[in-house]
Structures are given as structure tokens and as C-alpha cells.
Amino acid sequence: MKKFKDKVVVITGAGSGIGRNLAIEFSKLGAKLALNDYNTDGLEETVGLLKSGTAVFQKVFDVSQKEEMFSFAAAVIEHYGQADVMINNAGVAITRLMADEVSIEDYEWIMGINLWGVMYGSIAFLPHLRRQKESSLVNISSLFGLVGIPGQAPYCMTKFAVRGFTESLHLEEQINKTGVAVSCVHPGGIKTNIAKSARGASKDPNLIKKFEKVLTAPPKMAADTIIKGIRKKKARIIVGKDARAIHAVNQLARPVLLKLLQRSIKKL
Numbered sequence: 001m002k003k004f005k006d007k008v009v010v011i012t013g014a015g016s017g018i019g020r021n022l023a024i025e026f027s028k029l030g031a032k033l034a035l036n037d038y039n040t041d042g043l044e045e046t047v048g049l050l051k052s053g054t055a056v057f058q059k060v061f062d063v064s065q066k067e068e069m070f071s072f073a074a075a076v077i078e079h080y081g082q083a084d085v086m087i088n089n090a091g092v093a094i095t096r097l098m099a100d101e102v103s104i105e106d107y108e109w110i111m112g113i114n115l116w117g118v119m120y121g122s123i124a125f126l127p128h129l130r131r132q133k134e135s136s137l138v139n140i141s142s143l144f145g146l147v148g149i150p151g152q153a154p155y156c157m158t159k160f161a162v163r164g165f166t167e168s169l170h171l172e173e174q175i176n177k178t179g180v181a182v183s184c185v186h187p188g189g190i191k192t193n194i195a196k197s198a199r200g201a202s203k204d205p206n207l208i209k210k211f212e213k214v215l216t217a218p219p220k221m222a223a224d225t226i227i228k229g230i231r232k233k234k235a236r237i238i239v240g241k242d243a244r245a246i247h248a249v250n251q252l253a254r255p256v257l258l259k260l261l262q263r264s265i266k267k268l
């Protein structure tokens with residue numbers, strides 16, 4: 001898809017960070033927006049930042065709630081009559097903990113949002129996307145959907161799962177020639193609220209500061225890279241220098257990658 005004027009672009013988690021910047025950039029391109037977040041104030045703030053005159057439909061709900069996601073899809077179609085781009089962006093993190101220190105409830109919570117939310121959003125919107133001549137389904141994974149790191153097992157688990165799910169969908173839509181381009185996005189460290197709002201992070205302000213040192217790339221750059229990837233119908237969209245470097249090394253030599261990771265983890 002090359003042009004977004006009058007296309008209906010759906011974005012979850014649009015109340016902050018990457019989702020907010022995607023909404024702003026798509027509004028500049030003349031798209032009609034359908035936005036979600038579970039934070040009412042954040043979503044309102046995003047709407048206030050859009051190019052004036054942008055058509056916006058918004059719904060506050062939790063993406064981990066299956067019925068809410070399916071009724072959102074129905075409401076978007078009732079409102080606009082179509083959906084052209086669906087971006088499953090909403091996501092959360094947990095503070096740094098070893099895999100066996102995380103409670104089962106916290107594993108279930110992060111899976112609900114980062115994985116089930118993405119799966120519900122994909123399945124709810126696919127039939128509508130398939131009705132368009134060309135359309136796009138975009139799921140946000142992470143650099144940590146390409147490599148696992150210590151202290152982030154639950155997050156890595158969800159982001160690897162998003163990648164597996166999305167890569168399967170990509171091939172299915174291609175084989176069936178549906179016209180839906182499916183992309184999986186792997187951002188590196190982006191300057192957003194993800195570390196600050198990570199579950200348990202408020203107990204460890206020092207850790208937030210350390211994480212913020214590696215989350216430095218501007219979210220507008222992330223949005224621009226994602227939009228460029230959608231235009232090119234890329235199966236895998238890598239965002240940021242850090243993600244590009246690790247992705248490249250990962251492709252070539254896993255032992256070298258592990259050394260690099262160990263070195264950067266020591267800084268945390």
C-alpha cells in the first residue's frame with residue numbers, strides 16, 4: 001500500500017509512545033483513524049495531537065478482553081465501512097526478574113495483553129482486511145522476539161510468540177493471495193513509557209533509569225520506519241540501529257551475539 005489518504009488505520013495502544021506517533025504520522029498522511037487504549041487520558045492526549053480535521057473513532061478497552069476486541073472490530077466497520085491497516089501495538093513489560101521469580105499471575109497478565117491481545121486483534125480484523133484489494137496487518141513484537149535475554153523471560157516469551165504467529169499468518173495470506181500484507185515489527189530501544197509503566201518498576205526507580213539509558217531512539221523514527229515497512233509490504237520490519245545490528249549478527253553468528261548481549265547486559 002503506497003498511499004494512506006482516506007484509508008482506515010486501526011491502532012491499539014495509541015495513548016502513548018509508538019502507537020501515539022503512528023497515529024500522528026498517519027493523520028499527516030490523510031488516513032482515517034480508529035484508535036484504542038485502556039488509558040482514557042493518554043488516548044485523549046493523542047487525539048489532541050492529530051492533524052486538525054483528522055477523522056477519528058476511538059474506543060477505550062483492554063485488548064486482552066476477547067469480546068471487547070471483536071466488538072471494536074464490528075464498531076469500526078459500522079463507523080467507517082472498512083478497515084485497511086490494523087496495527088496491534090498495545091503492549092506491556094514486567095520489571096527485571098529471573099524467570100522463576102515472576103508470579104504465574106504476572107505471566108498470565110503479560111500473555112493476555114502482549115500475545116492474546118495481538119491474536120484477538122488479528123483474528124477480529126482479518127476478515128475485514130481481506131475484503132480490501134490491498135490491506136495490511138502489522139503486529140508489534142520486539143528485538144526480544146528475536147533474542148532471549150536474562151531478566152525478561154515473560155516479555156521475551158510473548159514477543160517470540162507474536163513473531164511465530166505473525167510469520168505463519170504472513171505465509172498463509174501470501175499462499176492464499178488474499179491481498180493482506182502481514183508484517184512483524186521488531187523495535188530496539190525506543191524512548192517511550194514502556195519502562196516506567198512496567199509492572200513492578202515503581203519499586204525500582206534505579207532500574208527504570210538504567211533501562212531509559214538504552215531506550216533512546218525517538219518514537220517518531222519508529223513510526224516512520226513502520227510506515228515505510230508497510231509501504232514495502234515487508235514481512236519483517238526492524239526498527240532502530242541497535243535492533244538492526246543485533247538482527248544482522250543474529251543472522252550470522254549466534255556465539256558472537258551472545259558475547260555482545262553479555263557485554264550490554266552488564267551495563268544494566
Ligand SMILES: NC(=O)c1ccc[n+]([C@@H]2O[C@H](COP(=O)([O-])OP(=O)(O)OC[C@H]3O[C@@H](n4cnc5c(N)ncnc54)[C@H](O)[C@@H]3O)[C@@H](O)[C@H]2O)c1
Pocket residue numbers: 012013014015016017018019036037038039042061062063064089090091092113117140141142143186187188189190191192193194195197215
Ligand atoms: N519502547 C521500546 O523500546 C519497545 C521495544 C520493542 C517493542 N516495543 C513494543 O512496542 C509496543 C508499544 O510500546 P511503547 O514502547 O510505545 O510503550 P508505551 O508504554 O509508551 O505505550 C504502550 C501503550 O499501550 C497501552 N496499553 C497497554 N496495555 C493495554 C491494554 N491491555 N489494552 C489497551 N491498551 C494498552 C498503554 O496504555 C500505552 O498507551 C509494545 O507492544 C511494546 O512491547 C517497545
